[in-house]
Amino acid sequence: MARARHEASSQVTSSRDQSPRIRPDWRRVAWLLHVSRHMDMVEETRLVPEKQVLYQFSARGHDLAQILLGQNLTHRHDAVCGYYRSRPILLSIGVPLEEAMAGPLARAGGYSDGRDIGVVFNFPNANGPSALPMCGGVGAQYTPAVGWAQAIEYRRTVLDETDYEGAISLALGGDASVATNGFWAALTIATTQQLPMLFYVEDNGFGISVRSSFQTPGGNIAANLASFQGLTIFEGDGTDPAEAARLTQEATEFVRKQRAPALLRLTVPRLSGHSAQDTQGYKSEAEISEENARDPLPRLKNYLVPDVFTDEVWASIGTDAQRDVDAALEAALARPLPDPKNLTRHVFSEDGPHGIKAVQKKGGLAAEGHTLPRGSAQPEPSGPRINMAAAIRRTLEQELGVNPKMLVFGEDVGPKGGVHSVTTGLQAKFGEARVFDTSLSEEGIIGRAVGMALAGLMPVPEIQFRKYADPACEQLNDCGTLRWRTHNRFAAPMVVRMPGGFFKCGDPWHSQTNEVQFVHAIGWRVAVPSNAEDAVGLLRASLRGNDPVIFFEHRAMLDHGWARRPWPGDDYVLPFGKAKTVREGGDITVVTWGAMVERCEQAAERTAQETGRSVEVIDLRTLSPWDSEAVIASVRRTHRCLVVHEDNGTAGFGAEILAVIGKECFLDLDAPLERLTMPDIPSPHNPVLLNAAVPSAECIAAKIDELLRF
Template sequence: MAQAQKALAREVHNPAVSVDWERVAYLLHVSRQMDEVEETRLVPEKQVLYQFSARGHDLAQILLGSQLTHRHDAVCGYYRSRPALLAIGVPLEEALAGPLARDGGYSSGRDIGVVFNYPNPNGPSALPMCGGVGTQYTPSTGWAQAIEYRRTVLGETDYEGAIAVALGGDGSVASNGFWSALTIATTQKLPVLFYIEDNGFGISVRSHVQTPGGNIAANLASFGGLKILEGDGTDPEEAARLTEEAVRFVREERAPLLLRLRVPRLCGHSAQDTQGYKSEAEIAAEKARDPLPRLQNFLVPAVFTADAWDAIRQRAADDVAAALERALARPQPDPSTLTRHVFSEAASHGVQAVQTKGGLAAEGHVLPKGSATPRPSGPRINMAAAIRRTLEHELAVNPRMVLFGEDVGPKGGVHSVSQGLQARFGEARVFDTSLSEEGIIGRAVGMALAGLMPVPEIQFRKYADPAVEQLNDCGTIRWRTRNRFAAPMVVRMPGGFFKCGDPWHSQTNEVQFVHAIGWHVAVPSNAEDAVGLLRAALRGNDPVIFFEHRAMLDHGWARRPYPGDDYVLPFGKARTVREGRDITVVTWGAMVERCEQAADLAAKESGRSVEVIDLRTLSPWDSEAVLESVRRTHRCLVVHEDNGTAGFGAEILAVVGRECFLDLDAPLERLTMPDIPSPHNPILLEAAVPSPERIAARIDEMVRF
């Protein structure tokens, strides 16, 4: 097609919109060919096990992807977002190999084929998608906040003009993540485009059940700080104009915008969905809105001849067929690699295997080397002061570190741990957030993916529950993207009893995060260990739950001299608090002090020699230290504050029972809280939490067995 004819067509249709219509037409045909071959061949052959067609959504997405040209742009989509990914440059073979679950590419068969990721080094990236509805929104705002941080605080001029795009369907606007992201983007004035494809259905649920009146744009008309556009996503001219206007606004104004485009879903929710909930008239009406023939009518003959259109369609078919053959020729994934990339592999494989994108390591950011040797100086300080001093030093040496959460700013945290940090480092680096744990952790995910070291605080352990989906998804990023992405962060999480208890502020349940794939878990019992473990986490390359026990933050027993600004305590190294011959007691957190007291009681009252081991970290945990001790003492008691059933003590004793069965002189035992929430009354609390007296009595019973 002659360039003059193309230019004339653009001028006739809309002189303000610049679109490469030939590329749009080609990619639309590519997307349709991919959907068709999956639906008619690969799904029936059971070579593709999950299939989500994008027919009807495809034109609008391609127009969106074509506008994402900045190398620091990022889009986070969902299971129907393949056309947008094709438009930002995902190779055709990769787009087909993913659904086939073949080796290589963005997952290598670990995740379902429609959950994409694309760490593009020279252009816009696709952040790791998740299977959960609405999970894309808060990480997108985190990416946008990281853009602004790197642009304004770090002075990285190449981030000027970059934006984040959260791409979702109308069903997802009912999710917690959507509303949390709106709050973050508008209160912080972040460059985020909320791109909502409204097809009228969330699987089978109609839009009016998701949103009053079925129109999220109308409902948000008075939402502060949010510009709104809406229109027909099947009309090539209107969709192109609105998309270009939306992207230009977000780039230039550095502010959020919501664009709602009406599109038909010319298919079921997935290949298994028969759409029995739609009438024949509804299906016919949707088919009449198919954007493919509308694009043809728009371009032929104004831009292309009919022969040129057919040539584009044939080229797309040929390219898809060739890409499919290459994808089918790929081998199946190697089962021997299945357990790789749960965590960073620098230590376990001897060579640095750094993720392509995310965290400090991916960009070669180097922090000072630490020392495993403490150099204590000064008076004994409490754990809160020790954590604060560590955070202060690491903020000073790492300009990419940011600290945030509810009340962490001027108030200094409800436990006073972050007191004074905002005054020293400013609101851009230490800041308060809205009251949304989903938003706190989801935002941290996006920041980490964008190369920062986020340190979010969850005010109390129980309050993490609304963020569990983001926490779980974050931990699996490295594994499910096959080390293409990772989101290292340190989540500070106070919990446990303090003077009294209650079901809302005193929960521990640390085992939940040990069971969450991809998370390291630290539970320090004293100020020195807190410093070393926190610094190791802040300089590491994996996400970490850093559990701060409320009872120990200002406890006299937990006070220690500050061990130095370079003290780093490796994870997975237990400490033998007290050596003994008769029994091994394994514990962590606030129970370490009580087990020491119990050991004193057992020695005084019964002459027992008790070895007490403080694990310090639960993921990983030092099984070697425990097993070596049990082989000498021939008895093992685990004491923890968490509930007994399915608590982490069960895991420890399972390993001890397997490895030390022939060494044991008594049954393995646990002493824990009963299976109840933490009670409020101090008398009830003491009856629930293992006491030194009860621990000592159990020690005596086991030694006398």
């Protein structure tokens, strides 16, 4: 596609009527600008000093351009993902004034019921453009926004939903955000896939105190992207009403009509500190004076008065805005404080994977009433034993057939079929729109999955190896907390497939487990199947559920003979939090998961043969939630417990299990609680070193014998 660069200096003259086709609602623009200013003023001069608002980020200087841009978001499937200085555009798309004041006050209701800082908005608008949940991290808004853009195209072209025709996705960011991984990941996705996304960079020249020349060479991201293929650039002055109105309309119209990405860079002054606590001591008096001279509020007045409004009308608009904000503030202050009794609600969907109670307003299948078959918790084994890789592949294939909103993607999952061959043949059967490769960016993979999930799809991203999830941790963490911090207004259910653990050898990069990191992450369900049957049931439960899931596929078990099982049936769904007693016994309880289940079974058999003592082996199968009831009941019978896992010992998940057992079973114990894990080292590469590091059946049996003799 031909690339164009639109420069304000070459296309705009001094005439304020240069673009007659542009018809902003100037009265509403003026009212919103006054509203935004008065909100900032009240917060800065009253609510912050009174410590009623604890985080305040003024939008003064950024406000006019955002309001004009928001007026161009007219499609009910448009979405905007902003950041902490984006309140003006939220007001422009219809956020009620009382809500806009109640959020920063952390009062009941509002964006988060007092759970999140009030400057990160969300707005699940059923009848117009929505504001996707914002994050406190700089640059975290871009990849979810590009995921929404990809969902627009998927729903328009694959699902034939004609009401998505012309919808766009918009991401707002400051000039500092263009240095982040999220910006570049989203830019790569949007341009290579030609998605309807507008990047709006409001350039005020500073990232807190750091000048924009430290963020991008020359301090102008638009100039640096002039030759970026597949990207159209619009650039100009965000404080000039005519220029800003024209450019915001041209940019949004281009993305709508061409269904292609664009970047809009407007220069604006930041007429305040970065936040209420920032004194701007890093700016010279001349710089501050120059910024104040570019204030868009008086420039808007000069543009509209007397040609559009009289002085009296302009004054009345300001008076009305002040009155409306003051009334909204009083209503917000009258709201009660959030109820601490509700503090732990909405970490997960409260009604399990198939219920309909307390469903989020936006995101996932449930919000749109899309239901899937419940399935059966009872397996019906049939056919020959198959390996775990084949079981996962067959489940993905079946669920892709059942759910047209499901997509599978990641690095090399397409024609190659994945580096572990788990997705072999899926792209050939379901097409590139549903099973596709991605750029090498885990931030981009997970971030776009968040946007897709928010748009009502079921994304199934793959992280090629557990260690490679590290660059995506911001998006993973933000996704997990999304339901809680929006007070169940939004949720982003997805299934992240993640192979890991040792195989024929180990190494620090491909053999990490560290599953405890995801158990500790708020809002994620974590599955760690040890065999093909459990993999089928847990994967199907995940794909039909309403929460984000980490589905851990152990590399050593994907083609392991012990892990092979008959196909458990096309309807088999294994609920999370239900452990399996794989070997019954009465003398000691061994708790484990993943690849260690086989080794614990071998150790239990050795103990039985050598000592005649019986060992109960429990496979947890899921770690979030984990079946504490089954473990506690077993330990109360056996009076001894050993936890075995492949992850490092210090702060591993075994410590959590033993802490619970120590509390609940203290008086029942006849021996110390013990765990057997890898030492606190990365996974070693040489097989001799690996075998010395990972708990073996012999080591497990020896530890069992030690506890039995205590």
